[in-house]
Amino acid sequence: MRLDYVTIFPGYFGPLSLSLIGKAIESGRLTVVVHDLRDWAHDVHRSVDDTPFGGGAGMVMKPEPWGEALDALIQPSPARRALIIPSPSGEVFSHRCAVELAGYDQLIFACGRYEGIDARVADYASTIIEVRELSLGDYVLNGGEVAALAMTEAIVRLMPGIIGNPDSLAEESHSATLDNLLEYPVYTKPAAWRGREVPEVLLSGHHAKIAAWRRDQAEALTRARRPDLL
Numbered sequence: 001m002r003l004d005y006v007t008i009f010p011g012y013f014g015p016l017s018l019s020l021i022g023k024a025i026e027s028g029r030l031t032v033v034v035h036d037l038r039d040w041a042h043d044v045h046r047s048v049d050d051t052p053f054g055g056g057a058g059m060v061m062k063p064e065p066w067g068e069a070l071d072a073l074i075q076p077s078p079a080r081r082a083l084i085i086p087s088p089s090g091e092v093f094s095h096r097c098a099v100e101l102a103g104y105d106q107l108i109f110a111c112g113r114y115e116g117i118d119a120r121v122a123d124y125a126s127t128i129i130e131v132r133e134l135s136l137g138d139y140v141l142n143g144g145e146v147a148a149l150a151m152t153e154a155i156v157r158l159m160p161g162i163i164g165n166p167d168s169l170a171e172e173s174h175s176a177t178l179d180n181l182l183e184y185p186v187y188t189k190p191a192a193w194r195g196r197e198v199p200e201v202l203l204s205g206h207h208a209k210i211a212a213w214r215r216d217q218a219e220a221l222t223r224a225r226r227p228d229l230l
């Protein structure tokens with residue numbers, strides 16, 4: 001998979017060389033290219049923002065540098081690819097969305113700043129590529145970079161061959177095998193710690209009982225914290 005990021009803060013993407021994503025890059029399964037939007041701004045100040053039509057506070061990202069960036073990055077190709085535009089007014093990104101995007105050949109993340117990107121950019125882009133405007137959740141970030149990083153991590157770990165033991169993907173929160181319930185609580189050694197004991201059933205070696213207990217715990221946790229998932 002190839003991932004492109006367009007941003008005015010390329011430094012945000014330095015941590016992609018760490019941990020699991022860094023290893024995916026080293027192994028050649030993942031290609032990451034970070035682009036400075038200002039490379040496509042041609043005035044002396046390399047401006048990427050301007051005042052909003054209709055008035056109001058804040059600035060809006062100008063369409064011209066984005067148009068040039070997208071024309072440079074979106075070459076005609078049969079590959080499965082999408083332009084992802086993080087936005088507080090996008091559809092909410094989810095595990096299901098990550099599963100779907102993990103099967104793509106190329107994802108281009110358009111990371112805005114200020115009050116966002118002139119709306120004509122997404123409209124233009126949708127004539128040449130699949131466009132997804134995606135939100136991380138109902139809160140406002142200062143720009144798209146952190147949202148793009150979070151989405152990247154959720155997507156890349158689902159790519160075939162990226163996680164050593166694929167069983168660890170199966171039973172976690174929001175995966176279909178746990179009926180989209182939250183994950184049950186987990187424990188490791190020591191069996192007693194600061195007066196707290198690991199639930200007896202987990203030490204019993206009785207696999208059917210353990211599975212039933214985990215299922216109960218997952219349901220109770222979901223009912224308490226995320227009843228919207230039931």
Ligand code: JCH
Nearest residue numbers: 086087088112113136137139140141143144
């Ligand atoms: C972003 C901003 C006030 C935007 C600029 C680009 C995504 N889930 C999620 N929260 N926030 C974002 C996000 C994504 C891209 C950008 N901003 C800041 C600030 C706004 O009011 C209209 C819009 C925020």
